[in-house]
Amino acid sequence: MKQITFYLDFISPYAYLAFERLPVALEGLSYAVRYKPILFAALLKHHGQLGPAEIAPKRDWTYRQVLWQSQQLGIPLDLPVSHPFNPLAHLRLAVACADSGEPNRYVTETVFRHVWLGGHEATDAQRLQQLQALLAPAREPIDATVKAQLKAHTDEALARGVFGVPTFAVDDKLFWGLDALPMLRAYLEGSDAAWFDGPWHAAASVAQGIRR
Numbered sequence: 001m002k003q004i005t006f007y008l009d010f011i012s013p014y015a016y017l018a019f020e021r022l023p024v025a026l027e028g029l030s031y032a033v034r035y036k037p038i039l040f041a042a043l044l045k046h047h048g049q050l051g052p053a054e055i056a057p058k059r060d061w062t063y064r065q066v067l068w069q070s071q072q073l074g075i076p077l078d079l080p081v082s083h084p085f086n087p088l089a090h091l092r093l094a095v096a097c098a099d100s101g102e103p104n105r106y107v108t109e110t111v112f113r114h115v116w117l118g119g120h121e122a123t124d125a126q127r128l129q130q131l132q133a134l135l136a137p138a139r140e141p142i143d144a145t146v147k148a149q150l151k152a153h154t155d156e157a158l159a160r161g162v163f164g165v166p167t168f169a170v171d172d173k174l175f176w177g178l179d180a181l182p183m184l185r186a187y188l189e190g191s192d193a194a195w196f197d198g199p200w201h202a203a204a205s206v207a208q209g210i211r212r
Helices: 013-025 040-047 056-073 088-096 105-116 125-135 144-159 178-189 193-197 199-205
Strands: 002-008 031-037 167-170 173-176
Touching (some): 002 013, 013 056, 031 144, 088 125, 088 144, 167 178, 178 193, 193 199
Parallel strands (some): 002 031
Antiparallel strands (some): 167 173
16 A cells, blocks of 8 residues: 655645545545645745745636636635635644644545635634634644644655645655646556656756756
């Protein structure tokens, strides 16, 4: 059985769609998933990038695309009142729900749907209080241990080469994005082993022709 580490941030609509789509995309395969909340903003800072919602034309396209994809996949999605937002409360709450800092699928699902269903304000204080009461975490989300675990997850992701969410890590390979799910399935099936032993590695040998 292969183990998948799912690096996610609740701020990402693509991570939400990938979370909901994963069981269908990998139906019939034997695997286990570890959910690891990370701070997407820390990835952006590390790699010197802006988020999709911080670039005006890309922002509009992102929302149009995710609404289209949700319709095509049959996955309900409502844009929140404002986006991007500060997801630290959501991330820390999810981490606080497990001693290991790795929330189960129910917790992850509940937080994702808090953000991406209903068209509400994701950071509304009253709604966050209700979410915390529903999940009843074993620790307070503001505990130092919780903050340390979230940072450790993020540092681990960076050390593995993660640059965006959602990212699925299996063995020594990273699969980024909702549209990587078919590729992830092919790897887990082992049907394209020659490709993953050849072109997968060859792609990294292309010389960078120009730097800006």
